[in-house]
Amino acid sequence: MTIAPDQPGFRELVFSDFVRYRxxxxxxxxxxxxxxxxxxxxxxxxxxRAQQRLFEKGHGRLADQLRTLGNVVVGADFGAGMKVGTGFMLAHPVGVTIGFGLVIGDDVTFAGGVTCAARYYDDKPGRVQEFATIGDGVLIGANAVLVGGITIGRNAMIGANSVVLSDVPEGAVVMGSPARRVGTREDA
Structure with missing residues (x-):
């Protein structure tokens, strides 16, 4: 797999994340x-970001080794193969688990303990593991769980401890287990 010329490089991705913190x-x-x-x-x-770029350049084994490093050093589990846009903020990375097929837009924030997982954990032949697609500007609260191939719309907010099993519309605020719409998030 090669990186498309219009995709930001490692430096631009790291700097875009840095600006979210500062x-x-x-x-x-x-x-x-x-x-x-x-x-x-x-x-x-x-x-x-290092893991993301290594995987995109075909260095899967090194990307997996960084997965282990992430687990040991910051207590976060990043499955090699996720696609993460610019300006990603991990407010508290401990306990964050990102599945290998997750797609995250720009300027997304995860609180601590967020889990983005496949719907099925068994490896039956023909069963495709699907992961969430998260739109730009989404805020995901502490210990929220996103399950399966759902879509989280742009500027949505997922409340703490929510379990999201279905799509979330753009600008919606959802909470609960299973998550239900409780309001609308205004553009910041």
């Missing part, structure tokens, strides 16, 4: 390196 700051590698020890989400972002 709004208004002009990013540089020095600023990233100085912030990593005190911002676990930024460290998790570096691991995720």
């Amino acid at each position: 709004p208004g700051s002009s990013p540089s590698w020095l600023k990233v390196v100085l912030r990593v020890p005190s911002v676990p989400g930024l460290l998790a972002s570096l691991i995720l």
Whole structure:
């Protein structure tokens, strides 16, 4: 697999994530390196971005080794093969689990313990594991669980401890288990 020319590179992805943690700051590698020890989400972002690029370039084994590093260092599990847009923020990366087929848009925020998983865990022949597609500007609360090939619309908000089993419309606020619409999120 090759990276399309219009996709941002590793540097642009890391810097876009850095700006989410330090709004208004002009990013540089020095600023990233100085912030990593005190911002676990930024460290998790570096691991995720390195893993994402390695997988896209066909280095699956190295990407899997970074998965282990993410588990050990920040307590987050990133399955190789996810696609994550610019400006991803892991507010509290401990316990975050991202399945290998997840697609995340730009400027998305995950709180701690978010799980994005396949609907089926068994490996039956012919059964395709589907993962969520998350639109731009989505906010996902602590310990929320997204199950299967659902779509989370742009600017939606998933409440803490929610279990999302079906699509969430653009701008919707959902909560509960199973998650139900409780309101609308205004554009920020």
